[in-house]
């Protein structure tokens with residue numbers, strides 16, 4: 001009986017740590033972006049490495065930005081990213097990012113927090129040329 005209790009406690013611990021970890025949650029939300037994006041390389045959308053602090057529409061070597069993105073005058077910060085990702089096509093009419101957005105505030109916050117780490121240039125994230 002005692003063994004059973006210990007086993008179920010361990011199981012509860014595992015389940016809790018998988019869903020409570022903010023990094024894990026943010027990474028899981030980013031999987032929706034992988035259809036078009038990667039951290040390190042350009043795909044349908046631009047690479048995200050080095051995103052924060054960069055002017056919108058300025059990832060080196062990405063040639064397919066819309067005029068709307070290039071002229072937005074935005075700089076990527078957690079705040080601008082939050083506005084854009086909530087409803088991309090409403091926030092920036094004319095964007096070529098055909099994606100409805102991440103509507104859930106908690107999911108968006110987790111995604112942005114994770115991206116701030118994952119997109120930071122460093123050993124695992126090389127800014128594409």
Ligand code: HEC
Nearest residue numbers: 032033036044045046056057059065066069095096097099
């Ligand atoms: C259907 C494909 C598609 C999906 C899905 C998608 N994107 Fe995009 N994304 C694009 C395209 C294309 C652009 C370029 C948009 C433009 O120039 O107007 C873009 C641009 C961006 C930019 C601007 C980057 C820069 O260099 O200025 C950010 C940030 C971004 N996407 C984040 C995301 C995130 C985060 C997700 C997932 C929640 C996501 N995107 C999902 C296609 C996509």
